[in-house]
Amino acid sequence: MAQATDQKLEQLQKQVDELEQEVKVAERKQELAEEAAAAKAKTEATVTADTGGFTIRSPGGNYLLKIGADLQLDNRTYLGTGAGSDIDTLVARRVRPTFSGTIYKYIDFMFRPDFGQGTTAIYDAYAQLNYLPWANLRVGKFKPPVGLERLQSDDDTSFVERGLPSDLGPQRDIGYQLSADLFHKRANYAVGVFNGVPDASIGTDTAVSDHRDYSARIFLTPFLPEQGPLSGVGIGLGASGGNTDGEALPSFKTFGQEAFFTFASGVTAAGHRTRLDPQAYYYLGPFGLLAEYALNEEGFQKSGVRREIAFRAYQAEVSYILTGEKKSFASPTPRRSFDPLHGGWGAVELAARVGDWEAEKGIYNYGLASDATSPRHLHEWVGGVNWYWNRLFKVAADYGKTDFGGGAANGNKLPERVILLRFQINFI
Amino acid sequence: MKTTTIRNCVAAALLAGPALFAGTVKLLNVSYDPTRELYQDINAAFARQWKAKTGVDVEISQSHGGSGKQARSVIDGLQADVVTLGLAYDIDSIAEHARLLPANWQTRLADNSTPYTSTIVFLVRHGNPKHIKDWDDLVRPGVSVIAPNPKSSGGARWAYLAAWGYALKKNNGDDRKAQEFVTRLYKNVPVLDSGARGSTTTFAQRGIGDVLLGWENEAFLALNELGKDKVEVVTPSISILAEPPVAVVDKIAAKHGTAQVARAYLEFLYTPEGQEIGARHYYRPRSPEVAAKYASRFAKVQLFTIDELFGGWQKAQKRHFDDGGVFDQIYLQGR
Numbered sequence: 002m003a004q005a006t007d008q009k010l011e012q013l014q015k016q017v018d019e020l021e022q023e024v025k026v027a028e029r030k031q032e033l034a035e036e037a038a039a040a041k042a043k044t045e046a047t048v049t050a051d052t053g054g055f056t057i058r059s060p061g062g063n064y065l066l067k068i069g070a071d072l073q074l075d076n077r078t079y080l081g082t083g084a085g086s087d088i089d090t091l092v093a094r095r096v097r098p099t100f101s102g103t104i105y106k107y108i109d110f111m112f113r114p115d116f117g118q119g120t121t122a123i124y125d126a127y128a129q130l131n132y133l134p135w136a137n138l139r140v141g142k143f144k145p146p147v148g149l150e151r152l153q154s155d156d157d158t159s160f161v162e163r164g165l166p167s168d169l170g171p172q173r174d175i176g177y178q179l180s181a182d183l184f185h186k187r188a189n190y191a192v193g194v195f196n197g198v199p200d201a202s203i204g205t206d207t208a209v210s211d212h213r214d215y216s217a218r219i220f221l222t223p224f225l226p227e228q229g230p231l232s233g234v235g236i237g238l239g240a241s242g243g244n245t246d247g248e249a250l251p252s253f254k255t256f257g258q259e260a261f262f263t264f265a266s267g268v269t270a271a272g273h274r275t276r277l278d279p280q281a282y283y284y285l286g287p288f289g290l291l292a293e294y295a296l297n298e299e300g301f302q303k304s305g306v307r308r309e310i311a312f313r314a315y316q317a318e319v320s321y322i323l324t325g326e327k328k329s330f331a332s333p334t335p336r337r338s339f340d341p342l343h344g345g346w347g348a349v350e351l352a353a354r355v356g357d358w359e360a361e362k363g364i365y366n367y368g369l370a371s372d373a374t375s376p377r378h379l380h381e382w383v384g385g386v387n388w389y390w391n392r393l394f395k396v397a398a399d400y401g402k403t404d405f406g407g408g409a410a411n412g413n414k415l416p417e418r419v420i421l422l423r424f425q426i427n428f429i
Numbered sequence: 430m431k432t433t434t435i436r437n438c439v440a441a442a443l444l445a446g447p448a449l450f451a452g453t454v455k456l457l458n459v460s461y462d463p464t465r466e467l468y469q470d471i472n473a474a475f476a477r478q479w480k481a482k483t484g485v486d487v488e489i490s491q492s493h494g495g496s497g498k499q500a501r502s503v504i505d506g507l508q509a510d511v512v513t514l515g516l517a518y519d520i521d522s523i524a525e526h527a528r529l530l531p532a533n534w535q536t537r538l539a540d541n542s543t544p545y546t547s548t549i550v551f552l553v554r555h556g557n558p559k560h561i562k563d564w565d566d567l568v569r570p571g572v573s574v575i576a577p578n579p580k581s582s583g584g585a586r587w588a589y590l591a592a593w594g595y596a597l598k599k600n601n602g603d604d605r606k607a608q609e610f611v612t613r614l615y616k617n618v619p620v621l622d623s624g625a626r627g628s629t630t631t632f633a634q635r636g637i638g639d640v641l642l643g644w645e646n647e648a649f650l651a652l653n654e655l656g657k658d659k660v661e662v663v664t665p666s667i668s669i670l671a672e673p674p675v676a677v678v679d680k681i682a683a684k685h686g687t688a689q690v691a692r693a694y695l696e697f698l699y700t701p702e703g704q705e706i707g708a709r710h711y712y713r714p715r716s717p718e719v720a721a722k723y724a725s726r727f728a729k730v731q732l733f734t735i736d737e738l739f740g741g742w743q744k745a746q747k748r749h750f751d752d753g754g755v756f757d758q759i760y761l762q763g764r
Contacts, residue, residue, distance in 0.1 A: 022573065025637045026619045033622060044505075 272300020
C-alpha cells in the first residue's frame with residue numbers, strides 16, 4: 002500500500018516537473034521572441050503612419066522617407082459684376098504629393114509637384130546639406146529668400162490667398178542657397194544665387210539669359226529663446242537683384258486670382274530688377290500680426306527704349322484664435338480635435354487684412370500699359386475665419402474686396418468682391 | 430638594404446602613425462558569444478605588454494554574439510579591427526561578401542590562425558539524474574537538450590557536426606543514419622537560443638532542460654559559476670576539434686590606422702602568456718608546453734576534424750546550414 006502511494010507520488014512529482022518544464026520553455030521562448038524583436042528594431046527600418054504622414058526610418062534615423070500630401074479645394078464666388086473673369090468656380094487649387102526625407106544623415110531632400118488647376122508643375126525639388134550648422138547648403142528648386150508671406154507654407158497662411166506684396170516677389174526658382182539659424186535661433190540668414198524669375202512666378206526651370214538673380218534675407222527674432230511678451234517678435238529684410246532680360250512679363254493677381262494688369266503690346270522685360278522687402282511679425286498667445294512691404298524696380302522695354310518702373314505693395318494682417326491656441330508662423334494645433342460627440346470642436350481663428358499695390362505713373366506715361374485696361378493701383382481688405390479641425394484638416398472662409406485705381410475706359414475698374422471657401426488637407 | 434629598412438620604417442610609421450598620434454589606440458574585437466571573460470583578461474594583459482613595449486595606451490572594446498550574427502554585423506558595417514569568431518566559415522564570409530580581408534587570411538597566423546582550440550561537451554544537472562554519458566543518451570525520449578541555433582551560432586554548428594560525426598563513425602559512415610540521429614537529437618531541443626551564452630542562460634539560469642550541449646570552455650565556466658553541487662561536465666567518448674579562428678580586418682584596421690597593433694594583439698594570443706590565459710579559461714592551448722602544464726584541466730577525448738568528416742567548412746556550411754539545408758529540413762521535420 003505504502004509502496005503504491007510512493008509510486009503515485011513519484012508519478013505526480015514527475016508530471017509536475019514536466020509541466021514546470023513546459024511553462025519554463027514557454028516563458029523562455031517568449032523572452033527570446035522579445036529579445037529578437039528588440040534586436041530587430043535596432044537593425045531594421047521602422048514604418049509609421051501618423052499626422053506627420055507616412056514615414057520610413059532607418060535604425061538611427063540616418064535615412065528617412067516621408068510621404069505626405071497637400072490638397073486644397075477652393076470654392077470662389079464672385080459677388081456683383083465687378084471683376085473681369087468673375088465666373089464662380091470650384092478649383093483644385095493645390096494638389097501636391099510630397100516626398101521628403103534624409104539621406105546619409107546630413108542631406109535632407111524635398112520633392113513636391115503640383116497637379117492643381119489643371120496643370121502639372123514641379124514646385125519644390127531640392128537637396129540640403131546640413132553638415133555645418135552655420136551654413137546649410139540648399140540646391141535645386143525652392144522659394145528664394147525674399148518675401149515673408151511667400152516663405153510661409155501655403156497651408157499656414159491666415160488667408161486663402163496671399164497678400165499683394167507676394168505679387169512682387171519670386172515664388173519658386175532654381176539655384177543655390179546658404180542659410181542657417183544663428184545665435185540660438187535669434188537670427189536667420191539666407192543668401193542665394195538663382196536663375197531669376199518674374200514676379201509671383203515659378204519660372205520655366207531654365208535660365209533665359211546669362212544673368213543671375215542674387216537674393217538675400219536676414220530675419221531676427223531677438224527675444225528667443227526666452228518666453229515672454231516679446232519672444233514672438235520677428236523682423237527682417239529680404240532683397241534680390243538681377244536682370245529681367247528675356248523673361249516673361251510678370252502677371253499680377255487680385256485676391257480673387259484675377260490677372261488684373263495687362264502690359265501694352267510690344268512691351269518686353271529688359272534691364273535691372275531690384276526687390277526690397279522689409280517684413281515683420283508679432284505673435285503673443287492667440288494673437289498674431291504680420292506686416293510686409295515690397296518695393297520693386299523693374300526694367301521694361303518698348304520700341305527700343307528701356308524704362309525702370311517702381312512697384313510698391315504692402316499688407317498688414319491681424320489674427321486671433323478664439324479657442325485660445327497659440328498663434329505662430331505655422332498653423333496651430335487644436336487643443337481638442339474636431340469630435341463633437343466627445344466635446345471637441347477644433348480651433349477657430351478670425352483674421353483681417355488690409356493691403357495696397359501700386360505701379361508708378363510712368364507705366365502709363367511711357368506707354369507700357371493703358372489706364373483704360375490696367376489699373377495701377379489696388380486697395381484690398383480681407384476678413385476671414387479659419388476652422389482647424391485637427392492638425393490635418395482646415396476649412397477657411399474669406400471675404401475680400403479689392404478697389405482699383407484706373408483700369409477702365411471711364412475711370413476705375415469696378416471693385417472685386419469675392420468669397421473664397423477652402424477645404425484643406427495637409428498631411429505632411 | 431638601407432632603402433628597405435627606411436621603406437619598412439616609413440610603412441610602419443604610416444600604419445601606426447594615425448593611431449599613435451591619437452594618444453590612445455582603440456581597437457574593436459568582434460568575437461563570438463562565450464569569449465567575454467577570455468578577452469577581458471587577454472585585453473588587460475596585452476594592453477600592459479603594448480604599453481611597456483611602445484609606450485602607447487591601447488583600449489580594446491569587445492562585441493559578442495552568435496558567431497554568424499557577428500560576421501553579418503561586420504559585413505553590414507560594424508567597424509571591427511579584429512575578428513575572433515567561432516569558426517573559419519564566418520571569417521570567410523567577411524572576406525567573400527565585404528572584401529575587408531584577403532581570402533587567404535587563415536594562412537597569415539600560425540595553426541591556421543587558430544591560437545586555441547576547444548570541443549563540444551555536455552553540461553548536466555548535479556548527480557546526472559538522466560544518466561547522460563554519451564551522444565546516444567541525448568536522443569533518448571524524455572531527455573531535454575539545450576543547444577543554440579546553428580543558423581546563428583558558431584558553437585551550435587560545431588555541436589551539430591560533432592553529433593553528426595559521432596553518428597557517422599558509429600554507423601560506419603552511413604550518412605542516412607547520421608541524419609536520423611541528428612533529427613532525433615534536435616527533436617529533443619525545446620528552445621533554440623541565438624548564441625551559446627543564451628543557451629547557458631536557458632539551462633543554468635532558467636532551469637530548462639536536462640543537458641546543455643556546448644563549448645567545453647562555456648561548460649566549465651558555468652560549472653565554476655554555479656558550483657559542483659549544481660551541475661556536472663560530461664565529456665563524450667568522441668567529439669569534434671573546434672578551431673575558433675582570429676584575423677585582422679585589414680581594410681578597417683588600415684582605415685583606423687591600427688593594423689600594426691591589431692596584428693600584435695592577435696600574435697599575443699600565441700605567446701606563452703596568451704596561451705596560459707586561454708588555458709585558464711578552458712580553451713585548449715596550441716603550445717605543447719602550456720598544454721602539458723594544464724593537461725589535467727582537459728579530459729582526454731577522441732577528436733575528429735571538420736576536414737576529415739565533412740570536407741571543410743565551405744562544404745559543411747552549404748550542405749547543412751545554408752537556407753534550405755539539412756538543418757532546416759530536420760528541424761522543421763522535428764517540430
